[in-house]
Amino acid sequence: MSIIKRVFRKEDLSRYQNKDSNLERTLRVRDFLALGVGTIVSTAIFTLPGVVAADHTGPAVTLSFLVSAIVAALIAFVYAEMASVMPFAGSAYTWISILFGEFFGWIVGWALIAEYIIAVSFVASGFSANLRGLLDPFDISLPNALSNSLGTNGGIMDIIAAIVIIITALLLARGASETARVQNILVVLKILAIFLFLIVGLSVINLGNYIPFIPEYKETAAGAFGGWQGIYAGSSVIFIAYIGFDSIAANSGEAINPQKTMPRGILGSLLIAVGLFVAVSLVLVGMFDYSAYKDNAEPVGWALPMSGHGTVAVIVQAVSVIGMFTALIGMMLAGSRLLYSFGRDGILPAWIGKLNTKNQPNRSLVILTIVAVVIGSVFPFGFLAELISAGALVAFMFVTIGIYALRKREGKDLPEPAFKLPFYPVMPIFIFICVFAVFWGLSGQAKFYTLIWFIIGIVYYLFYAIKMNGQQK
Numbered sequence: 262m263s264i265i266k267r268v269f270r271k272e273d274l275s276r277y278q279n280k281d282s283n284l285e286r287t288l289r290v291r292d293f294l295a296l297g298v299g300t301i302v303s304t305a306i307f308t309l310p311g312v313v314a315a316d317h318t319g320p321a322v323t324l325s326f327l328v329s330a331i332v333a334a335l336i337a338f339v340y341a342e343m344a345s346v347m348p349f350a351g352s353a354y355t356w357i358s359i360l361f362g363e364f365f366g367w368i369v370g371w372a373l374i375a376e377y378i379i380a381v382s383f384v385a386s387g388f389s390a391n392l393r394g395l396l397d398p399f400d401i402s403l404p405n406a407l408s409n410s411l412g413t414n415g416g417i418m419d420i421i422a423a424i425v426i427i428i429t430a431l432l433l434a435r436g437a438s439e440t441a442r443v444q445n446i447l448v449v450l451k452i453l454a455i456f457l458f459l460i461v462g463l464s465v466i467n468l469g470n471y472i473p474f475i476p477e478y479k480e481t482a483a484g485a486f487g488g489w490q491g492i493y494a495g496s497s498v499i500f501i502a503y504i505g506f507d508s509i510a511a512n513s514g515e516a517i518n519p520q521k522t523m524p525r526g527i528l529g530s531l532l533i534a535v536g537l538f539v540a541v542s543l544v545l546v547g548m549f550d551y552s553a554y555k556d557n558a559e560p561v562g563w564a565l566p567m568s569g570h571g572t573v574a575v576i577v578q579a580v581s582v583i584g585m586f587t588a589l590i591g592m593m594l595a596g597s598r599l600l601y602s603f604g605r606d607g608i609l610p611a612w613i614g615k616l617n618t619k620n621q622p623n624r625s626l627v628i629l630t631i632v633a634v635v636i637g638s639v640f641p642f643g644f645l646a647e648l649i650s651a652g653a654l655v656a657f658m659f660v661t662i663g664i665y666a667l668r669k670r671e672g673k674d675l676p677e678p679a680f681k682l683p684f685y686p687v688m689p690i691f692i693f694i695c696v697f698a699v700f701w702g703l704s705g706q707a708k709f710y711t712l713i714w715f716i717i718g719i720v721y722y723l724f725y726a727i728k729m730n731g732q733q734k
Contacts, residue, residue, distance in 0.1 A: 293516065293526025294533070295444050298530045298534055299505075301506065302538070305538075307391060307560070308559065308560065309501070310541055310546070310554075311554030311557055313495040314551035314554055315551050315556075316486065317485060317486055317494045318492055318495040319476040319486075319491070319551050320475075320476075320551060321492055321495075323539055325499050329499045329502065330503060330539075334531060334532075337528055338682045339660055340507065341682075342681055343664070344509075345679045348520070351370065351599055352373070353373060353507070353510070356663060356667075361659075367608055367722050368715070369660070370608075371714070372652040372656040373653070374600065375652035375714055381633040382422070384589050384592065385423075385633070388422065395579060395582055403421070407420040408420075423634045425589065426593075429586060432586075434626060440590055443586075448587050451584030454576070455581075458577045462565075465569070466547035466548060467548070468547070470551070496699060497702030501653075502538060503534065505530070505534075508591040509526045510523065524680035549568075559578075562574060562577075601625040602614070603625075608722070654696055654697075654699060654703075655715075657696045658700070664689045
């Protein structure tokens, strides 16, 4: 087979049906709701409202959350239809391979693996910052060398971030069904902690902190601040908060009745998350002037004791720190399934796609854990945030265009979906434009590193394709 034919060869649906048949379908709607809410409502809800308010929006951070939520909801509609038709491990990577061919599937998968690896590292960094903030009042601390990423405040590596990634991997190695039970409990605890923060925070709100709600526009070292420009810049950073619904799709190979389970899990978890994000951001900027949250990786944990609620702060932060495991579980579960898909299809070494005696892809989990530990313990928190959004947004653009190819095959060689994107064929183009606009709002540094990542992925694929072509001859 020539390289050109390999690039454009569309994968056969039966290939994934056969290869994923050994994965155990044990996850129900409630499990996916917990997985989605646990992944979406993660480190971001306790960190990004304060950071984005100080850097870009002022009190209008809620508007940035709403703008990002609208775009995320539109993409979630696309994901819901895709996942109900093609419920296989690998989510967008597998879908695009079926619809457009191996090369395009690899590009999307390459974008997603960056998202998952960096997201795991990002959440672990947030976990570390919040845990250290929780322990500070008790005079328990680690030396700077083991508390911060390389080159930040004398740091060498964030040891807490590394440890929590390893602990999560050990839990995941026990299997999806056992992990789901732990996830469900932690999600309930996390939501209770959020409600406690909202109740206490409302009691100390100063309405003067909302004025002016949209500050005057200016350029700062962090980028655009104030005006619609600041809201736009903030929405691009905040978009990371909503990408967790992709982790649901990545695990569709383990869903019971995926045609109904996947749309309900994806859309339901996003709806719950949006309400929580908007409420937390609105209360947080009302408690203190937004400038107080500048360079603060734990604004919720800081705002409560500063307003005289130290005991509540300890409770909320303790539960929220524990609850951050839910995001790590979701991202590591999805990332390991994506790496498994690469090995399953032979684009990465085949041993990565092997299942153990309990039909679990634990080899891919080990690889993900090692890489995430290195990134999460070395790279700074703020740098990781935008890179996650960049990888996810590129994948989302591919999937949105893919809906046109999907509709042509539904009811023919592909099943009829249980859910369909409304307002077709206009809606996919509108969604693509929205996603591209959010991507363009990312910093130049994020876009540059994304370009480098894709160049590496393309070069790898060409070497792979040439090697495979030579073996077939």
